[in-house]
Amino acid sequence: MDLMQSQEQDAIQETVRSFLGKQLSLEKTRRWAEGDAAEGLDDVWREAGSLGFFALALEETAGGSGFSLTEEMILFNELGRSLAPGPWLGSVLAARVLGGAERAAVVDGSLPCALVTIRDADRFEVEGGRVRAQLSQVADAASARALLVYDAADWYLVRRDASWEIASQRSLDPTRVLSSLTCDSECAVVARGESARSLALTATILSCAEAVGGIERTVEMSVEYGKVREQFGQPIGSFQAVKHRCADMAVRAEVARSATIYATIALRDGVANAAHHVAVAKLLCADAYLQNGADNIQNHGGMGFTWECDAHLYMKRAHGFDHAFGPRATQLEALVAELRA
Amino acid sequence: MDLTFSPEEEAFRREARAWLEANKPAADERGEEPRQRAEFDRRWQRAMFDAGWAGINWPTEYGGRGASLMEQVIWYEEFARAKAPEPTTLFVGLKHGGPTLMACGSDEQKSFHLPKILSGEVVWCQGFSEPGAGSDLAGLQTRAVIDGDDLVVSGQKIWTSFGDIAQYQELLVRTDPEAPRHKGISWVICPMDAKGMEIRPIRTMAGHEEFCEVFYDEVRIPRANVVGAINDGWKVAMSTLSFERGTAFLSEQVRLAQLVDALVELARETPLESSPQRQVALEDEHIARRLAQCTAEVEALRAMTYRSVSRTARTGMPSAEGSLIRLFFSELQQRVCRLAMDILGSRILRWDVPRGEWDWVFHYLLVFSSTIAAGTKEIQRNIIGERILGLPR
Ligand SMILES: Cc1cc2nc3c(=O)[nH]c(=O)nc-3n(C[C@H](O)[C@H](O)[C@H](O)COP(=O)(O)OP(=O)(O)OC[C@H]3O[C@@H](n4cnc5c(N)ncnc54)[C@H](O)[C@@H]3O)c2cc1C
Numbered sequence: 041m042d043l044m045q046s047q048e049q050d051a052i053q054e055t056v057r058s059f060l061g062k063q064l065s066l067e068k069t070r071r072w073a074e075g076d077a078a079e080g081l082d083d084v085w086r087e088a089g090s091l092g093f094f095a096l097a098l099e100e101t102a103g104g105s106g107f108s109l110t111e112e113m114i115l116f117n118e119l120g121r122s123l124a125p126g127p128w129l130g131s132v133l134a135a136r137v138l139g140g141a142e143r144a145a146v147v148d149g150s151l152p153c154a155l156v157t158i159r160d161a162d163r164f165e166v167e168g169g170r171v172r173a174q175l176s177q178v179a180d181a182a183s184a185r186a187l188l189v190y191d192a193a194d195w196y197l198v199r200r201d202a203s204w205e206i207a208s209q210r211s212l213d214p215t216r217v218l219s220s221l222t223c224d225s226e227c228a229v230v231a232r233g234e235s236a237r238s239l240a241l242t243a244t245i246l247s248c249a250e251a252v253g254g255i256e257r258t259v260e261m262s263v264e265y266g267k268v269r270e271q272f273g274q275p276i277g278s279f280q281a282v283k284h285r286c287a288d289m290a291v292r293a294e295v296a297r298s299a300t301i302y303a304t305i306a307l308r309d310g311v312a313n314a315a316h317h318v319a320v321a322k323l324l325c326a327d328a329y330l331q332n333g334a335d336n337i338q339n340h341g342g343m344g345f346t347w348e349c350d351a352h353l354y355m356k357r358a359h360g361f362d363h364a365f366g367p368r369a370t371q372l373e374a375l376v377a378e379l380r381a
Numbered sequence: 382m383d384l385t386f387s388p389e390e391e392a393f394r395r396e397a398r399a400w401l402e403a404n405k406p407a408a409d410e411r412g413e414e415p416r417q418r419a420e421f422d423r424r425w426q427r428a429m430f431d432a433g434w435a436g437i438n439w440p441t442e443y444g445g446r447g448a449s450l451m452e453q454v455i456w457y458e459e460f461a462r463a464k465a466p467e468p469t470t471l472f473v474g475l476k477h478g479g480p481t482l483m484a485c486g487s488d489e490q491k492s493f494h495l496p497k498i499l500s501g502e503v504v505w506c507q508g509f510s511e512p513g514a515g516s517d518l519a520g521l522q523t524r525a526v527i528d529g530d531d532l533v534v535s536g537q538k539i540w541t542s543f544g545d546i547a548q549y550q551e552l553l554v555r556t557d558p559e560a561p562r563h564k565g566i567s568w569v570i571c572p573m574d575a576k577g578m579e580i581r582p583i584r585t586m587a588g589h590e591e592f593c594e595v596f597y598d599e600v601r602i603p604r605a606n607v608v609g610a611i612n613d614g615w616k617v618a619m620s621t622l623s624f625e626r627g628t629a630f631l632s633e634q635v636r637l638a639q640l641v642d643a644l645v646e647l648a649r650e651t652p653l654e655s656s657p658q659r660q661v662a663l664e665d666e667h668i669a670r671r672l673a674q675c676t677a678e679v680e681a682l683r684a685m686t687y688r689s690v691s692r693t694a695r696t697g698m699p700s701a702e703g704s705l706i707r708l709f710f711s712e713l714q715q716r717v718c719r720l721a722m723d724i725l726g727s728r729i730l731r732w733d734v735p736r737g738e739w740d741w742v743f744h745y746l747l748v749f750s751s752t753i754a755a756g757t758k759e760i761q762r763n764i765i766g767e768r769i770l771g772l773p774r
Pocket residue numbers: 280506507508509510511512514515516517539540541542543592750753754755756757758759760763
């Protein structure tokens with residue numbers, strides 16, 4: 041039993057953090073959010089590929105590093121901490137389910153895959169190896185060369201072709217660009233049945249890992265500000281109303297982190313009730329992220345209400361996270377069903 | 382990162398389970414009267430001690446098993462699973478008096494007291510709080526004057542759990558009233574039968590007797606009973622509190638999972654008064670969701686516990702994150718018991734009926750203390766803010 045990172049895992053964390061600090065800093069992400077997409081994601085993606093980030097959990101014979109889901113969890117912690125944009129999750133999942141040259145392209149960073157989960161308002165009609173799709177709120181579509189689509193039953197891969205029409209939509213979360221997308225393209229099923237369900241659990245837990253990084257960052261931000269901002273002649277962090285809010289934020293972060301690590305290892309090792317642990321983690325991470333996101337704004341006062349302060353970005357990410365792979369109510373219902381069974 | 386137990390740990394678990402099944406006494410023999418409870422606890426502790434199950438992670442030289450903190454946790458898990466009765470009157474000696482002596486006591490103090498504590502021969506109590514010094518413990522006023530080989534103690538303590546049944550007390554006294562608050566305190570082992578002591582039980586809001594007022598009128602305690610140096614008692618007390626906050630509640634944390642399981646069963650069989658068709662509570666959407674939330678949180682608590690034990694295994698120290706867990710645990714425990722009240726409905730208003738295996742109403746009353754004793758939840762938040770997060774005082 042060991043729920044702490046090893047030294048090797050610390051080293052992976054360090055590598056990812058310094059890469060993101062250089063290549064995908066929050067300032068850079070903000071510039072993109074303001075519409076300055078000139079720099080594009082292509083170079084970043086290739087470098088991430090050359091560092092092996094899309095293939096941490098693949099066997100070495102498949103072009104990977106022979107690590108596992110726990111190391112991917114660390115990657116996503118860091119992505120979430122810095123609110124890194126880009127189709128990370130779709131690419132990491134695609135590297136798992138594709139084979140041959142396609143997989144190699146995902147792994148080396150030349151085939152970024154955006155993840156799409158079909159919503160009620162979407163159209164996604166598959167027939168005879170083709171799909172006619174009309175999608176809304178697709179994240180990272182512009183930089184994607186393919187879509188990895190989950191329709192709550194099966195997973196599909198849709199390669200980009202001339203039929204794609206992408207129009208950007210304004211997004212609540214400026215660090216996560218959304219678009220509408222229509223296409224009439226070739227489409228292949230890449231996972232179904234048990235393996236589709238297992239891929240969905242992997243997707244869910246990695247988004248929890250991403251949330252954990254953001255949740256921990258909200259605690260850091262509040263604590264840093266609490267030490268330097270002075271009112272009434274003293275740092276605001278010395279006021280208990282602020283200090284105790286920070287303490288509660290820290291507790292929530294530890295709850296979210298512990299539940300996520302536990303579920304990640306359970307899933308990695310194929311523990312029988314891993315799906316249950318994933319639901320627990322998803323519920324508690326969403327509780328923690330939404331509340332910490334809001335508290336972090338409050339701790340920053342008027343500054344917290346500005347566009348310039350990063351606090352709102354984490355709060356907005358929290359909402360996006362809540363809606364990915366089932367909001368809190370869905371997770372609670374799943375747990376309720378288990379209790380009633 | 383790993384969720385499995387080693388073959389040795391698994392073997393340990395099997396052995397513990399078998400022994401507990403064969404040897405645990407029934408909890409209902411325990412009685413309510415404090416002396417009777419202590420008698421029961423001491424016999425039960427003695428049985429565990431004789432069979433080698435006391436002090437799983439205590440060093441063998443003090444009669445412990447010399448095993449890891451993880452095995453201690455496994456023991457608590459099996460203990461909870463077997464519904465073995467917790468020897469609560471021995472809490473102070475086993476969970477923080479003993480560990481404090483191990484960390485700060487002299488060789489004579491250790492060899493005299495530790496085996497007695499571990500074997501259940503003696504009950505210890507804690508004399509820290511005073512009427513004027515609760516959260517602000519360093520404000521304590523009970524005086525000790527050094528007179529030859531003795532300390533002469535006068536003053537008053539309060540909220541001393543098990544004070545009326547204990548043989549020894551971990552007592553904090555002021556030995557230098559001129560020194561700054563934290564510098565003039567000493568940590569002393571006080572024999573509870575010393576002359577000049579008066580002990581008066583205080584009734585709790587749950588109606589039972591658990592803690593006492595203790596008055597000291599020129600009580601002579603041998604100077605050899607001071608643990609650590611004279612006037613260095615604050616440091617010793619901080620060590621006591623680090624055990625109290627770090628590891629002392631591990632068994633309660635583990636036990637809470639059991640309580641939530643019982644709550645699910647309660648919800649499955651209890652018709653809900655507010656439901657027109659008297660459907661059982663588990664069928665009610667609101668109750669069921671709160672229950673699901675509790676089960677999720679109690680699982681997170683377990684993961685947090687394993688994580689803090691993993692951390693301790695790396696560093697060899699009780700982790701400061703203990704305060705995070707303590708705060709989360711104590712509030713969760715209260716939510717769980719509150720939910721039980723909502724499930725039970727108006728039947729909780731009557732007290733003179735059999736209260737069942739889980740004694741929900743009594744439990745509900747009891748856990749009001751878990752955000753007060755061992756540092757209130759406000760003090761816990763101060764500790765997290767200042768010592769873990771580094772916010773200014
Ligand atoms: C069941 C039980 C068993 C106990 N057993 C023992 C025992 O065996 N030995 C022993 O020595 N003591 C024992 N205690 C005492 C316990 O440690 C104290 O009750 C506790 O430390 C609080 O002190 P107090 O009661 O004086 O409350 P106070 O310190 O007067 O607190 C009153 C309220 O003010 C708040 N408050 C105080 N200071 C601050 C602050 N700085 N910031 C914010 N809020 C603050 C508190 O959080 C609380 O809400 C026990 C208590 C209980 C309930």
